Amino acid sequence: MVALVDCNNFYVSCERVFNPKLEKRPVVVLSNNDGCIIARSEEAKALGIPMGAPLFQFKEFLIKNNVVALSSNYTLYGDMSERVMNTLAKFTQNIEIYSIDEAFLDLSRLAFVGNDTQKLYEYGMNIRNTVLKWTGIPVSIGIAPTKVLSKVASKKAKKSSGVCVLNEQDTIKEALSNFDVEDIWGIGKAYSKFLKRHHINTALEFANAPDQWVQKHLTIVGLRIVKELRGEKCISIDEEPTPRKSVCSQKSFGEPQSDFFALYNALSTYIDSCAMKLRNQGSVANIMGVWVATNPFNLSEPQYFQSKFINLPVPTNFTGELLRYGFALLKDIYREGYRYKRVGVLFSGLAPDNTLQYNLFDNLHRDKLLRVMEAYDALNRKYGKGTIKFSAQGTDYGWKMKQEHLTEHFTTSWENILTIQLDKQVLPKLKEK
DNA sequence: TCTGGGGTCCTAGGACCC
DNA sequence: TCTGGGGTCCTAGGACCC
Numbered sequence: 001m002v003a004l005v006d007c008n009n010f011y012v013s014c015e016r017v018f019n020p021k022l023e024k025r026p027v028v029v030l031s032n033n034d035g036c037i038i039a040r041s042e043e044a045k046a047l048g049i050p051m052g053a054p055l056f057q058f059k060e061f062l063i064k065n066n067v068v069a070l071s072s073n074y075t076l077y078g079d080m081s082e083r084v085m086n087t088l089a090k091f092t093q094n095i096e097i098y099s100i101d102e103a104f105l106d107l108s109r110l111a112f113v114g115n116d117t118q119k120l121y122e123y124g125m126n127i128r129n130t131v132l133k134w135t136g137i138p139v140s141i142g143i144a145p146t147k148v149l150s151k152v153a154s155k156k157a158k159k160s161s162g163v164c165v166l167n168e169q170d171t172i173k174e175a176l177s178n179f180d181v182e183d184i185w186g187i188g189k190a191y192s193k194f195l196k197r198h199h200i201n202t203a204l205e206f207a208n209a210p211d212q213w214v215q216k217h218l219t220i221v222g223l224r225i226v227k228e229l230r231g232e233k234c235i236s237i238d239e240e241p242t243p244r245k246s247v248c249s250q251k252s253f254g255e256p257q258s259d260f261f262a263l264y265n266a267l268s269t270y271i272d273s274c275a276m277k278l279r280n281q282g283s284v285a286n287i288m289g290v291w292v293a294t295n296p297f298n299l300s301e302p303q304y305f306q307s308k309f310i311n312l313p314v315p316t317n318f319t320g321e322l323l324r325y326g327f328a329l330l331k332d333i334y335r336e337g338y339r340y341k342r343v344g345v346l347f348s349g350l351a352p353d354n355t356l357q358y359n360l361f362d363n364l365h366r367d368k369l370l371r372v373m374e375a376y377d378a379l380n381r382k383y384g385k386g387t388i389k390f391s392a393q394g395t396d397y398g399w400k401m402k403q404e405h406l407t408e409h410f411t412t413s414w415e416n417i418l419t420i421q422l423d424k425q426v427l428p429k430l431k432e433k
Numbered sequence: 434t435c436t437g438g439g440g441t442c443c444t445a446g447g448a449c450c451c
Numbered sequence: 452t453c454t455g456g457g458g459t460c461c462t463a464g465g466a467c468c469c
Contacts, residue, residue, distance in 0.1 A: 030455090031454090031455035032455050033453090035453075035454055036454060038456095054453070054454040055454080059453090188448065188449050188450080189448090218448090219448085219461055219462070220460095221449080221461065244457095245458090249456085250456070250457090251456075296454095297454055344456095402453095
């Protein structure tokens with residue numbers, strides 16, 4: 001059996017842990033630059049605020065309905081996610097962290113739980129209560145024979161007690177017959193439109209579709225989903241995080257930028273953060289690409305998009321070295337006279353850093369640089385990201401993201417730690433305990 | 434009308450996820 | 452005026468090999 005643990009409205013829930021006044025109120029969390037609405041509390045969903053809606057279209061609506069809008073605080077969400085995952089790991093080591101707010105647990109190796117529906121339910125409840133108590137984050141748990149079915153179960157769980165077990169044939173069938181095909185994990189916009197055109201509207205109807213037809217139109221991926229819906233395990237639980245195959249970073253500017261060095265400042269920051277990710281997973285990059293773009297929504301202004309990719313002469317993850325390539329690439333594609341909205345960088349062709357292929361004409365002292373980067377990472381890990389930087393990143397952040405409603409780094413910065421005033425009557429009782 | 438057989442590698446594009 | 456960011460996988464088709 002597989003359990004999917006899914007945090008409810010995760011970003012909003014994180015904010016609520018540190019600000020109980022947000023409880024029972026409609027709350028939304030915004031994307032970078034306060035651009036779109038990317039997370040909504042149940043109250044906000046009930047008001048009909050759609051996922052991904054641009055903020056400017058809904059500003060008045062939010063004010064009128066007393067909705068709290070917050071800038072996204074990924075430092076906080078990342079740390080809270082780690083706490084949730086660490087809590088889950090106390091229950092089983094067989095866990096796949098699927099995203100910032102979701103994890104699959106392999107229950108098949110927990111003999112004491114077995115296949116008994118009631119026992120599975122109680123176990124799920126125990127997990128749910130523990131996560132809530134230890135982290136303050138409410139979760140929904142779906143338990144079923146396969147990953148796809150556990151996703152179905154978790155959606156059902158959200159509408160009931162928070163835990164749902166789909167175990168017996170008839171309960172599974174019943175659930176699938178009431179489940180819209182477009183809500184199935186792995187069926188997106190295009191496929192659901194296609195399926196509905198062919199009169200497949202529910203998950204049950206999809207599960208009953210002929211294999212050959214499914215594979216022909218939805219590839220092998222679709223066929224796997226169908227089989228999982230029938231209870232046949234096709235998608236395994238990945239306990240080892242597979243190393244990334246590419247790393248990229250691109251962000252919109254708070255204000256459009258025209259100056260080359262403003263673009264390069266931003267690019268340097270993205271390169272630095274990618275290079276750090278590469279070093280963290282022990283990879284070096286063989287291919288590097290840089291692109292710039294104007295705002296595609298602003299049709300009244302001249303548009304420009306350009307990218308350039310190179311094969312790196314020596315695969316590397318050294319920030320300083322990559323900054324030099326970044327500078328040259330940007331120089332190549334930059335054109336004066338445009339108002340740029342974003343710049344981005346991509347690293348691919350990743351290889352393990354222990355298979356380093358040296359270049360005959362390489363004149364860098366790589367052993368020394370390796371130690372420099374190790375010290376660099378150690379400092380930033382210990383005292384916080386950005387403690388030490390490369391000079392290319394500069395000090396002028398005209399391109400900086402807009403974050404007008406940012407909450408504090410409650411769990412990762414001593415300066416932001418909450419102070420709590422204890423009631424005089426509570427204190428002696430606590431001491432007793 | 435007919436035009437060998439078997440393979441690899443790369444890329445672009447489309448689908449999907451959170 | 453204002454519209455997020457970071458990933459994965461699969462397939463078809465072309466170029467190339469013998």
